[in-house]
Amino acid sequence: MASSTEDIAEQLRQAVGRLVRTTRAHADTLPGTHAETLGYLSRAGPHTIAELAALRRVKHQSMSRTVGELVTAGFVSRAANPADARSFVIMLTAEGATALEADRAARQQWVAARIATTLTPAEQDLLAQVPALLDRLSHDPSTD
Known part of the structure; x- marks a missing residue:
């Protein structure tokens, strides 16, 4: 008998979670908080600490600490916020982009291996179809 959509959803949720955790445990070169913050800056450009905290759903104080660590590492820089002179925008540096790309490449290489x-080979062919299916599941028509 075929699984219900709820069963499939739960199995998928668990399997994706295990894959993400296992990949991070074996291949991450950056702490998760750093990689996630650098990823936001890479995808969407400069943000304030408050905006980054909201995106990551953490407290401002936690994000401020993460940004401080990233500044010390040379992965981000601060600049005056043109929209609000009381705050700064955080920008990805070339070193940060390189570190983020190395982290992503390490994960990709681990999963590929x-x-x-x-x-x-048959399972690899089947797996090749999964990204398109996941993209379809994650598409939100209300944002079109």
């Missing part, structure tokens, strides 16, 4: 060594 697992695919190559764990799955049969």
Whole structure:
């Protein structure tokens, strides 16, 4: 008997979570808080600390600490906020972009190696269809 959509949804949620956790445990080169913050800056450009805190759903104080660590590492810089002279915008530096790309590449290489060594060619062909299906599931028509 076929699984219900609820069963499939739960199995998918658990499997994706396990894959993400395992990949991070084996391949991350940056702490998760740093990678996530750098990712936001890479995708969407400069943000204030308050905006980054809201995006990551953390307290301003926590984000301020993360940004301080990223500034010390040379991965981000602060500049005057043209919209509000009382605050700063945080921008990704070239060093930060390089570190983020290295982190992403390490994860990609780890997953690719697992695919190559764990799955049969038929399973690899099946897995090749999954990203498009996940993209369809994640598409929100209300944002079109």
